[in-house]
Each structure stands twice: as C-alpha cells, then as structure tokens.
Amino acid sequence: MTHRRHTRAIGPIGTTARIAVGLAAIAVALADGLQRQELPLGLVIIPVLVILGHAWLVRNHPGALRGVDHLGACLTTLIVVPFLIIPYTSDATWLWLGTSMLLAASRGYAGCEVLAISNWALRRSDTVCCILFTPIDQAEALRRNARRNHTTQASLEGQPRH
Numbered sequence: 188m189t190h191r192r193h194t195r196a197i198g199p200i201g202t203t204a205r206i207a208v209g210l211a212a213i214a215v216a217l218a219d220g221l222q223r224q225e226l227p228l229g230l231v232i233i234p235v236l237v238i239l240g241h242a243w244l245v246r247n248h249p250g251a252l253r254g255v256d257h258l259g260a261c262l263t264t265l266i267v268v269p270f271l272i273i274p275y276t277s278d279a280t281w282l283w284l285g286t287s288m289l290l291a292a293s294r295g296y297a298g299c300e301v302l303a304i305s306n307w308a309l310r311r312s313d314t315v316c317c318i319l320f321t322p323i324d325q326a327e328a329l330r331r332n333a334r335r336n337h338t339t340q341a342s343l344e345g346q347p348r349h
Contacts, residue, residue, distance in 0.1 A: 195295025198327035201320060202292045205300070208319070209288030216281035229282030234304045241305035245313065252302065252313030260316040263299055297324045 197205070216229065244251050270280040284300060291303035298306070298314030306313055317324075 196297035197292075197295050197320075197324050198331060200327055201297070201324045202295065204320060204323055205288045205292035209285045209292060209300075212281045212285030212288060214285075216278040216285060219278075221278055221282070225279040225282065228276065229279035230286065233279060233283040234287075234308075237301065238305040238308050241302065241311075241313070242309055245309075245311065252311075252315060257316050257318075260299060260318045260321070263301055263315050264318060267301060297321075 195202075216225070241252070267280065267284075270276045283304075287300040287303040290296070290307060291298075291300045294303070294307065296303050296306065296312075297320070298312075299317040299320075302313055302315060305311075
C-alpha cells in the first residue's frame, strides 16, 4: 500500500487558531467535570459514528464532501449545535470538537473540524467550509499566493528576491 504525503492546507495563523479554539473547547468540556459516560462518548463513540457516516456518504455519493461551501457549513452547524445544547451530550461534543480541532491543526487540515478525525481514519481529504476558520485560511492562502507570485515574478525578471 502506498501512502500519499499529506500537505498542509493551512498556515501558521490557522494552525494557531485551531489549537487555541481546540484547547478552549476541551476546557469547556472539563470545566464542570466530565460525567462517567462523557469521556468514551466524546473520544470514541461520536468519532466512530462520524467515521461510519462519512464512510457511508462517500461510498454512496463519492463527491459529496469535496469542497462543500457555506451552505454545507450551515447544515453542519445545524447538526452539531443541538448536541452542544443537550446536557447529556454537551461536554462529550465539546471534547470531540476540541480533539478534532487539535488533530486538524497538527495535520494542517483546512476543512471543518467535524471531518478531521474521519478524514484521518479514512485517509481522505474531504472538506466542508468552516464558518470560523475558512476566512482565516482563505486570507492566509491569498497572502501565500501573492508572496509566491512576487517571488516568481522577481526570479523571471532576474531581480533579487525579498
């Protein structure tokens, strides 16, 4: 089996933002103490359910999660938010989201954190636009591309690079 090398799709600001928000989400989960069922629910059961749902979706609709736009982000939010509100699942959901954000930061994943664990497990790179992080990632990409274009232009003209 060959392994594709994963390239980072986010820059240092997007990475730092995901780490900060991920740690904050975990802190929210831990703030009032986790109940006995919340740790396995947040670290095992929710991720496994997302992996199974993700695998089913891409098996039956192969292009379903390739570059999903803002509508997809809104739908994702509508699915996740109730689990943050329900007392039984709230802390577990914050724990899952926090660990997902930390994984997204470590892998350089530019999509919504809800797919970070399942993308890693399924060796995929599906993306759903993220209401919080996509604007940061887009701004960093524009800056990176502008810098790259400036460097290319300078080397074509024989000028020293800055």
